[in-house]
Amino acid sequence: MRLIILTAILVIVSAAPTRAQENIPSRVELSFNRYYTVEEMADAMRRIAEAYPELVELRSIGKSLQGRDMWLAIVNPKHGIPHADKPAMFIDGNIHGNEIQGGEMVLYTLWYLTKAYGNNDHLTELMDRCAFYLLPIENPDSRAWWFENIASPHSPRGNQRPYDDDGDGLFDEDGPDDLDGDGSITQMWKADPDGEWIRDRFDDRIFRRVEPGQTGDWTRLGQEGIDNDGDGRINEDGTTAEDMNRNWPGGWKPNYVQYGAGPYPLSAPETRAIANFVQAHPNIAAFQSYHNSGGMILRGPGANYRNDFYSRADARVYETIGKMGETLLPYYRLMVIYRDLYSVHGGEVNWAAESLGIISFTNELWTAAKYFQRDGSTDEDRMWTWRDKLDFGQTFTPYTEVEHPQYGRVLVGGLNKWASRNTPTFMLEEECHRNFAFTMFHAEQMPLLKFGQCTLEQLGPRLWQLTVEVENESAIPTRTDVQARNGIGRRDVLELALGEGARVITSGSISDRRDRTIDEVSFEPARVLLDRGVPGQGRILHRFIIEADEGFDGTVRYSSDWALDIEESVSDLVDRSPVR
Structure with a gap:
């Protein structure tokens, strides 16, 4: 019979539409x-x-x-x-x-x-x-x-509070300048017989640093810009603070x-x-x-x-x-x-x-590892293949000659603000x-609480012992350890509200149902403040000693800032276990 039912289920499942492949329409x-x-x-x-x-x-x-x-x-x-x-x-x-x-x-x-x-x-x-x-x-x-002005993949980073970076009493007066008009902050290079860089003979977009002891043809001047405030420095006081x-x-x-x-x-x-x-x-x-x-x-x-x-x-x-x-x-x-x-x-x-x-x-x-996804590895050659064959050259500004007021004739260009960091x-x-x-x-993983097994035991005339279990099905506790140790936030509350003629004499936490002693609450035993709450994918046990006539009822409630409150009557809770 079990095999027949299982076969029927498999047939139904295989015949059902695959909802995971459907597009959920949006109103926008x-x-x-x-x-x-x-x-x-x-x-x-x-x-x-x-x-x-x-x-x-x-x-x-x-x-x-x-x-x-x-x-x-x-x-x-x-x-x-x-x-x-x-x-x-x-x-x-x-x-x-x-x-x-x-x-x-x-x-x-x-x-x-x-x-x-x-x-x-x-x-x-x-x-x-x-x-x-x-x-x-x-x-x-x-x-x-970033959208409206010149920018790079790495700037502007901070907010737009004016700030005097260079200590001259002026604010944001010497940031990068768009010398080639492409909308991005790219790089400046100057021909230099004593330089440390050479251009690749097969691809002149690429500059390569020479080996120690060798001499190159180019010097890298940094981000494009001029000395706007006449202090002998370039781009030293831009936007963002x-x-x-x-x-x-x-x-x-x-x-x-x-x-x-x-x-x-x-x-x-x-x-x-x-x-x-x-x-x-x-x-x-x-x-x-x-x-x-x-x-x-x-x-x-x-x-x-x-x-x-x-x-x-x-x-x-x-x-x-x-x-x-x-x-x-x-x-x-x-x-x-x-x-x-x-x-x-x-x-x-x-x-x-x-x-x-x-x-x-x-x-x-x-991550650049996603450019070529088979092994996640990247190198300069693969990056240029990406830029040319997948991005069709959109992230590179060709080098152009510009007459610079401080450096004379320079090359300006290179990778633009879309070249890295942001997902294609x-x-x-x-x-x-x-x-x-x-x-x-x-x-x-935010806390999801429920009452576990709760038991009611008669200890003597008008004397009862109610053991309450609260479980957390998720990984995050109702109060993290750093909150408990440092007194951060409101403590969780476990309450037992009883009808007229009944009262909670004392209560306390226990670690095992077989415990005969409790870690007694010294104040308001019917309303317990819990520093540590309910651990992630764990439980707590709390025991109430009650003075009441037979047939009494009440309500157990657990409240936490980080979980939906749960509440249930004593009679419903203990229906799962017989009164002893």
């Missing part, structure tokens, strides 16, 4: 084979919010230095539980102005979640129990600059230790606006920030002296989520910031993890979707 058509300006991004978010009013609330959480709105979307079914009463995930991008694809990653998340609700069971269930706070652009001024990923309270160090830190933590209005929002929403249990590039899934600490903020218990959670990221994201690696990359003081995800206790990741989007447009949607899938796995 967006393309993810292109990048969006600040205005286009805001318009896309507005159109999604208008098309899905039952799911999306759009709000400005603050203004940038230049007065641009910082648009955040709250994704939560409005017919259900309010977003502030559900565990939530905060996702942002584009904290560095040049790292533009972080914005597209977050916009894709908004677009896909809204079209999936009611059409994909998995994501619908996730949105019913979790909320999402989505901020595509943290640094709107520098994103606007605060590096907004060095401006957070967690482990912040001043500017002389780490350039771009700003005069004090949260000195940038953009970082301050984000911090105010996050701190006003203690239900945020998961945090993701998108940067570029290198194919990295980064977690803290940013400096070795902050290792104590990451206990073994919390590190196991990071490992669980990060390793799934390595599976979902080809050529990405799970890394610890200070150990595997470099030291970061005052980073955003370090602040979220260490000051607030939130499980937080930074994804460094895109024809590969962008896949990069968006894979990173979206990783964040959905992260969101799934």
Whole structure:
């Protein structure tokens, strides 16, 4: 009989349509084979919010230095539980102005979640129990600059606060100049019989450094520009001041230790606006920030002296989520910031993890290993094949001669601002979707609670012992170890409300049902504050000693900032086990 049933199931499954291959239609058509300006991004978010009013609330959480709105979307079914009463995930991008694809990653998340609700069971269930706070652009001024002005793959990075880099009393007066008019900051080269470089004899786009002791024909002058302020230096005082990923309270160090830190933590209005929002929403249990590039899934600490903020218990959670990221994201690696990359003081995800206790990741989007995917290896020849045969030369500006006021005749050209770091447009949607899938796995790991086996035992006349088990099916605990050890956030609450004539005499935690002693609660035994909450994929046991007549009833409730509250009557809980 079992074989017959199994055969029938297999026939039904094989005959069913393969929904994973279907396109879920959206009420808003967006393309993810292109990048969006600040205005286009805001318009896309507005159109999604208008098309899905039952799911999306759009709000400005603050203004940038230049007065641009910082648009955040709250994704939560409005017919259900309010977003502030559900565990939530905060996702942002584009904290560095040049790292533009972080914005597209977050916009894709908004677009896909809204079209999936009611059409994909998995994501619908996730949105019913979790909320999402989505901020595509943290640094709107520098994103606007990147699109509208000259830029490189690496700049502008910080915000647009005027800053006197060279100490001459003037601000931003000597940045790079677009000498060849291509819209990008490329390189300058000067013919020099004592130079250290030669041009490749087969491909004159390529300059190669000569061996030690040999003499070349060219000197590399650096980024294109002139001495605009007459101080004998070039490009020494350009735009951007605060590096907004060095401006957070967690482990912040001043500017002389780490350039771009700003005069004090949260000195940038953009970082301050984000911090105010996050701190006003203690239900945020998961945090993701998108940067570029290198194919990295980064977690803290940013400096070795902050290792104590990451206990073994919390590190196991990071490992669980990060390793799934390595599976979902080809050529990405799970890394610890200070150990595997470099030291970061005052980073955003370090602040979220260490000051607030939130499980937080930074994804460094895109890796050159994806150019040629068979083995993930890259070298200069393969990179030029990519640029010529797959990108059709769009990322290179041919060298042209320019008369330079300081250097005389120079060559200007080379790789333009689209040449690296940002995902090629024809590969962008896949990069968006894979990173979206990783964040959905992260969101799934936010605490999911239920009552386990609960028992009621009579100890004597009008004396009862109720043992309550609370289980967490997900990897993230209701309170991380760093929260428990440092008193961060509100403690979880386990309450037993009894009817008239009944009372809780005492209560306490136990580690095993067979325990005959309890770790007694000294204050309010019917309303227990729990520092450590319920561990990830674990349970807690708590025992109440009750004075009541036979047949009494009451309600057990467990509340946590990071999980949906659960509540059930004593009679329903113990129906699973007989009264002894």
